[in-house]
Amino acid sequence: MTDEEHMAEVVPLARPRAERAAAADGGAPSAPMLDIRSLTAGYGGGAVLHGIDLTLPRGGVLAVVGPNGAGKTTLLHAVAGLVTPSGGSIRIAGTDVTGKPPHIVARVGTAIVPQGRRVFASLTVEQHLRLAERAGTKRRAWTPAARAAARARVAGPVWTRADVVRLLPRLGERHSHRGGELSGGEQQMLALARALLLSPALLLLDEPTEGLAPAIAHEIHGLLRTLAAQGLTVLIATPQAALVDGIADDAVYLTSGRAATATGPGTDAGFASALTGARDRADRHA
């Protein structure tokens, strides 16, 4: 039995791809999971994104492909609420989350695995999982914004600590180690587990295999393929299309903060050629 088959078997939530669309309930049922219109965003007054349009259907896995500095992270951060857009709109399952703070966006049903992992250095693996599970299950809504987010919540597949440890057994072995003491691959797994425990409907992944040894990157790749097959809606940023082969079914090529969409069949050759077309269109735009 290969690693991937093993994972597919132990993960309790595995479902055929055909059932994906039914995976997320809540929000406006007909609305796409993520709908971005004319989004402009940047840091300190300078724009990094110049009018991005992007639609991600429920259960879809969309890759944002582009070189360093193209604005991939800014795009994911804008969706997560970590960057405030200067124009345009972001809707999650029909709910407008443009300019909402990150904790509100998270409560609507998103989770982010950020670039560089950003695990909590002083917390043990166990404490990460406990904190994330608590945050994902006991959402106290004290403010009107939090109550509105609770009403708009899109339910994703429910994850418990036992589920993530079954999916990522290494975390079980390292449960008493602090985030700062883990290897890059383990940190990546922890960041993924932290995000999954929020039981998100939309998962944002920012260069999940960056800086990892090939074998570890391959392992992460297998994990993501498992998650994608389960019907999670995923927006994944990557510098090369080849890194998301077998995971993403659509791609957006981002260049200097401008985007063009390619709908690829998900196969290697088709995906690459679709991307080339998209890149050409994006370049003409720029």
Add this chain to the structure above:
Amino acid sequence: MDWLDAHLIPALDGVAYGMLLFVVAAGLTLAFGSGGVLNLAHGTVYAMGAYIAADIGDGSWGMLVLALAVGAAAGATSGGVLAVAVAPVARRGHLDQALLTFGIALVGGDMLVSYFGADQRQVAVPKALEDSVTIAGHQYPTYRLAFIGVAALLAGLGYWLLVRSTAGAAVRATTDDPEMVAALGLSPRVVHTATLVVAGALAGGAGVLGAPIITPSPETADTVMLWSLIIVVVGRLGSVLGALFAAIAVGEVQTLGVVLAPDLAPYLLFGAMGIALLVRSGSGILPEFAARARVLATRARALKGGGA
């Protein structure tokens, strides 16, 4: 042995002072770590607790408990008020926030004096704690000894909460990366407000219990604030364990140090702080100095080698 015998009492006093300052400084360092607010009104909350102890306390246990409850509640409330006051300038950086809390400290200090009076107040303690106990042939105030015990208990409980509980994990996570805490759906502002409320309750409670040791007067707020700041800086901003060691060190410098080197008394605390900052590992001044010395030595060797 003689030396130990002669200095046992100041050494014990140093522990009592240190534990008292730790309970105050722990809240200060946590609030800074989780919310980035250097709360310069923290000493004022201690003074408020101490005044409450002097006002309510009448030497009975019941009144001591009542004073503790009132002091902690008043401290918690002031923490909440501070969180609300600081929120509008939260994005403007440390200096603006520190300045705001400094203003609140000045106003709060004046209010305390106008309400409680400008005289130094005596604090009545329960009869059972008024006497002295004999330790290795020395008389030592029972209250201070009891205080060391209570403060150690409080410190242990606080540490357990911070390190073992999920709420504590949220506070530490906010210290590490507030954005990622927000991405979990937790409002960093809620975590920060809760930290300020707990820090306020600790300072208010410490004021009540510490009133017989650092007595309430118009200077109390400034003194406690200054010592707490030194503790927080020496123990590294945001580190509770660091604050514990620094607090005991400050307590000892103020008591044992003054006995050992009376001539240097006015400079001891700041001298010790300077040395601690220089020696401290990491990106301190000494490692940089050492690195530069190594570069110079390498160059000198290269020059020598070139000349030969």
